Amino acid sequence: EAFKAAGQGQAADLLSEALYFLELVLPNDRCRSAFVCHDGIAVVSHVMSNITFDDDLLENFCDLCSTLYAVDNNVPTALFVPLEQHIPRASLEQLDVMVGHLSQCANLENFASACLKQEETLLVLLDTVSQLEPPYHCVELLKDLLMVAVKLDITPSHRLICSVENYLSTLKQQGPSIKSCWGSISSCVGCLYLFNPLRYSVGPQLAGVRSFLESFSQHIDSEFVGSYWEQRPKQFHIFEIARDVFSVEHVSLLIEDGFHIPPIDDSLFDAKEYFLHNAGDFEPQLLHQSDVTIVKAQPQENSGGLQPVYAFANGEAVTAQRAMEAMRNGFTIAIPNMTMRSPSIAQLASHLYRLFGLSINCNLYYTPPHSQGFEPHYDDHCVFVVQIHGVKTWTVVDQQCYMKVPKLYQQSPVQFEQYARLAYTERVLSPGDVLYLPRGMVHSARCEEHSSLHLTFGLETETMMAWQGFFHVALILFQQQYEGISQDTQKQQPSCFWARAHIVLSQIAHYDSRFRVACLLLFDRSLVQDPQSHLDTLIDVLRCYFNGPEWVATAEALRMCTSQTRNDLDFLFHFGQHDLKVCPTLLNSLEQLLCHEHILDNLRQGVSGVPMGALPDKRDSTWQLVKDKYRAVYQSFVTSRRNISELCLHMHSLQLLDSCTT
Numbered sequence: 001e002a003f004k005a006a007g008q009g010q011a012a013d014l015l016s017e018a019l020y021f022l023e024l025v026l027p028n029d030r031c032r033s034a035f036v037c038h039d040g041i042a043v044v045s046h047v048m049s050n051i052t053f054d055d056d057l058l059e060n061f062c063d064l065c066s067t068l069y070a071v072d073n074n075v076p077t078a079l080f081v082p083l084e085q086h087i088p089r090a091s092l093e094q095l096d097v098m099v100g101h102l103s104q105c106a107n108l109e110n111f112a113s114a115c116l117k118q119e120e121t122l123l124v125l126l127d128t129v130s131q132l133e134p135p136y137h138c139v140e141l142l143k144d145l146l147m148v149a150v151k152l153d154i155t156p157s158h159r160l161i162c163s164v165e166n167y168l169s170t171l172k173q174q175g176p177s178i179k180s181c182w183g184s185i186s187s188c189v190g191c192l193y194l195f196n197p198l199r200y201s202v203g204p205q206l207a208g209v210r211s212f213l214e215s216f217s218q219h220i221d222s223e224f225v226g227s228y229w230e231q232r233p234k235q236f237h238i239f240e241i242a243r244d245v246f247s248v249e250h251v252s253l254l255i256e257d258g259f260h261i262p263p264i265d266d267s268l269f270d271a272k273e274y275f276l277h278n279a280g281d282f283e284p285q286l287l288h289q290s291d292v293t294i295v296k297a298q299p300q301e302n303s304g305g306l307q308p309v310y311a312f313a314n315g316e317a318v319t320a321q322r323a324m325e326a327m328r329n330g331f332t333i334a335i336p337n338m339t340m341r342s343p344s345i346a347q348l349a350s351h352l353y354r355l356f357g358l359s360i361n362c363n364l365y366y367t368p369p370h371s372q373g374f375e376p377h378y379d380d381h382c383v384f385v386v387q388i389h390g391v392k393t394w395t396v397v398d399q400q401c402y403m404k405v406p407k408l409y410q411q412s413p414v415q416f417e418q419y420a421r422l423a424y425t426e427r428v429l430s431p432g433d434v435l436y437l438p439r440g441m442v443h444s445a446r447c448e449e450h451s452s453l454h455l456t457f458g459l460e461t462e463t464m465m466a467w468q469g470f471f472h473v474a475l476i477l478f479q480q481q482y483e484g485i486s487q488d489t490q491k492q493q494p495s496c497f498w499a500r501a502h503i504v505l506s507q508i509a510h511y512d513s514r515f516r517v518a519c520l521l522l523f524d525r526s527l528v529q530d531p532q533s534h535l536d537t538l539i540d541v542l543r544c545y546f547n548g549p550e551w552v553a554t555a556e557a558l559r560m561c562t563s564q565t566r567n568d569l570d571f572l573f574h575f576g577q578h579d580l581k582v583c584p585t586l587l588n589s590l591e592q593l594l595c596h597e598h599i600l601d602n603l604r605q606g607v608s609g610v611p612m613g614a615l616p617d618k619r620d621s622t623w624q625l626v627k628d629k630y631r632a633v634y635q636s637f638v639t640s641r642r643n644i645s646e647l648c649l650h651m652h653s654l655q656l657l658d659s660c661t662t
Contacts, residue, residue, distance in 0.1 A: 375414070
């Protein structure tokens with residue numbers, strides 16, 4: 001009655017105070033019971049339906065919804081009816097203010113959860129606020145709501161997802177005029193991808209991609225794997241990459257319209273985890289030495305060697321105009337993570353993955369005439385250099401005599417004095433030429449009369465993907481099998497016994513390059529003639545290391561490699577997420593051994609009894625089980641990494657909005 005007697009403005013003030021009061025008292029059980037008993041929701045809903053919303057009223061309404069959701073994990077539908085009625089009646093100015101208020105709600109997570117359970121309100125809101133120009137507040141609110149849904153594992157209905165896709169597609173068509181919203185739009189796209197990755201694709205395969213792959217595949221055969229892979233370089237010629245796949249014109253567009261892609265932490269194996277961990281960092285700009293590097297190699301005084309000089313400070317935002325200006329002054333443009341920036345390059349990388357079963361990355365290098373971007377160096381991964389435009393001269397050392405099969409992230413500077421004494425071969429690449437370089441092979445590249453654009457596809461052999469990773473999986477399975485057979489807990493080995501075996505295996509791989517090479521079981525089976533013989537050889541090697549005097553030499557150098565061992569075994573801590581049970585006590589023991597200052601003494605105790613000394617016979621069916629489990633664990637491992645890459649690709653190119661089926 002008081003509300004009926006009050007004028008419109010006074011009624012809004014009264015209701016605002018009432019909602020604020022309810023927000024304070026409803027957490028109390030007796031007050032909430034009285035509110036429900038007297039049908040308080042219906043009263044509030046009725047009054048709100050007859051009052052024009054103002055800022056304070058809207059703010060208190062949001063807080064009331066948050067309070068109700070926090071107490072009962074639900075907000076009655078009736079409470080949203082006035083909001084649904086108010087939205088279509090509001091002016092665009094009121095809508096803009098309202099959406100701004102909602103996006104700054106103090107208890108956004110609870111309010112968003114309530115909204116996501118009342119999708120009709122969101123649908124009305126989307127249909128109405130799509131008229132807002134510019135749409136800043138609306139996109140920000142939509143991003144916040146979808147981020148909450150991802151965080152709380154709430155999957156919106158198909159109808160709501162389609163409405164969001166349509167709204168974002170409309171915004172995308174406005175192009176540069178809404179670039180200030182680009183970061184929030186890409187975050188919305190990331191949420192849509194995470195709701196259902198299978199719904200979206202990277203687009204139809206271009207004709208140029210098909211031609212490239214058909215020509216490239218002819219040169220990757222069993223002879224290549226047996227005679228060149230991780231041993232020596234090989235140069236061959238294929239069809240030139242068509243302009244619809246990639247060309248010089250794409251470079252400035254990549255910089256102008258590119259996004260910052262946060263680095264993928266090795267501890268983050270899940271796309272959702274990666275997305276939430278980096279929320280707010282996907283900005284529409286490229287940062288120097290993270291997303292793009294502008295560099296040239298200049299002579300060092302008095303040494304005869306080269307040193308890098310950078311055009312921008314570390315972390316500085318790079319524009320296309322300034323990047324091209326630096327290139328005219330002799331600087332090379334290097335852009336990493338191209339599989340996350342270009343759908344066509346992602347398709348090329350996908351084919352390489354099917355051949356080799358390894359993580360694939362791609363970098364772009366654009367170098368002006370009479371210039372060199374980098375000093376002589378070796379890579380910690382194998383690469384295929386694909387020349388797209390211009391001509392480049394490569395100087396390649398004839399042997400892997402500097403660092404044979406280095407592990408990923410295991411690099412050291414190449415000293416000029418040592419490099420100058422090595423025999424080398426010069427190779428000239430023109431458009432359509434491909435050069436394979438094994439990891440550890442020292443090389444450099446320079447331009448003479450022409451500028452050059454090339455792509456470098458890197459095949460990264462992580463620990464999981466090397467033979468070392470295969471034997472870590474075998475160790476875990478042997479432990480489970482051993483403990484399953486031995487019912488007498490008194491006779492079971494302590495977990496530190498198995499942890500020692502993992503550390504020793506890591507050290508063997510540190511000194512024996514045969515355990516660092518890519519596991520042949522991952523390759524396309526038509527490329528590998530006899531992986532079993534390689535496996536048998538490694539089993540014999542392990543028997544010698546664990547039971548013979550070779551172990552002593554390994555142990556003596558162990559104390560210098562403890563930090564390397566820790567990094568090397570990080571992936572074991574994530575096996576629980578990838579279809580392989582890892583006993584927590586094993587991980588605890590592993591952590592204790594790695595942290596212990598007397599690690600050498602700890603490892604020497606009982607090493608000769610490590611179960612690897614009693615490996616199953618090579619003909620035993622146990623090894624087939626290990627192979628099957630290894631492939632399953634590896635597939636789960638790679639799928640999660642690929643999901644992160646596809647997530648970034650969709651966010652970067654907004655390709656998802658072109659491929660969605662609304």
